[in-house]
Amino acid sequence: MADRPGLCRLAVDQCLNREVNGPGWIGTGAGSALKGFVGGSIAQTSGAHANVQGWNASVLTDVVLLHVAAWSYVVTFGELACGIGLVIGLFTGIAAFGGAFMNLNHMLAGVVSTNPVLLLLELPLILAWRAAGYIGLDFTVLPLLGTPWQRGPLPKNLPRVLGSEPA
Numbered sequence: 422m423a424d425r426p427g428l429c430r431l432a433v434d435q436c437l438n439r440e441v442n443g444p445g446w447i448g449t450g451a452g453s454a455l456k457g458f459v460g461g462s463i464a465q466t467s468g469a470h471a472n473v474q475g476w477n478a479s480v481l482t483d484v485v486l487l488h489v490a491a492w493s494y495v496v497t498f499g500e501l502a503c504g505i506g507l508v509i510g511l512f513t514g515i516a517a518f519g520g521a522f523m524n525l526n527h528m529l530a531g532v533v534s535t536n537p538v539l540l541l542l543e544l545p546l547i548l549a550w551r552a553a554g555y556i557g558l559d560f561t562v563l564p565l566l567g568t569p570w571q572r573g574p575l576p577k578n579l580p581r582v583l584g585s586e587p588a
């Protein structure tokens with residue numbers, strides 16, 4: 422698909438900018454940048470034209486702010502995994518879904534930016550994951566692992582969990 426390289430470049434670029442140029446995402450002081458972002462989102466819940474829904478502010482307050490350092494690692498490395506998955510074409514549909522989920526969460530948090538455009542570019546990758554995977558590692562990996570409707574040869578040769586013998 423034509424939009425896969427552009428999406429992966431944006432995701433990797435965002436992750437590297439957070440890691441290199443944006444202190445407060447990982448390492449010492451991890452979570453301080455995300456805490457500011459979440460605080461800005463929660464502030465947008467009041468007023469005549471609130472940008473953030475009350476239920477989303479509750480989730481941000483009760484889930485994200487309680488473990489803000491862990492969530493900053495999840496955001497940073499989630500974007501990196503999404504970008505790498507899209508650039509090498511490995512689990513393309515899953516990587517595109519992860520990117521779409523992140524863009525949706527940014528929009529729900531009151532940040533518009535380029536997120537609607539990226540979400541629209543990721544939807545065809547999610548829906549046409551098989552066609553999107555013909556260019557990349559999905560072409561060789563998916564036949565080995567299999568799909569939900571056809572099991573590949575690799576899982577058949579792996580030993581069963583808990584010491585049980587294959588049937």
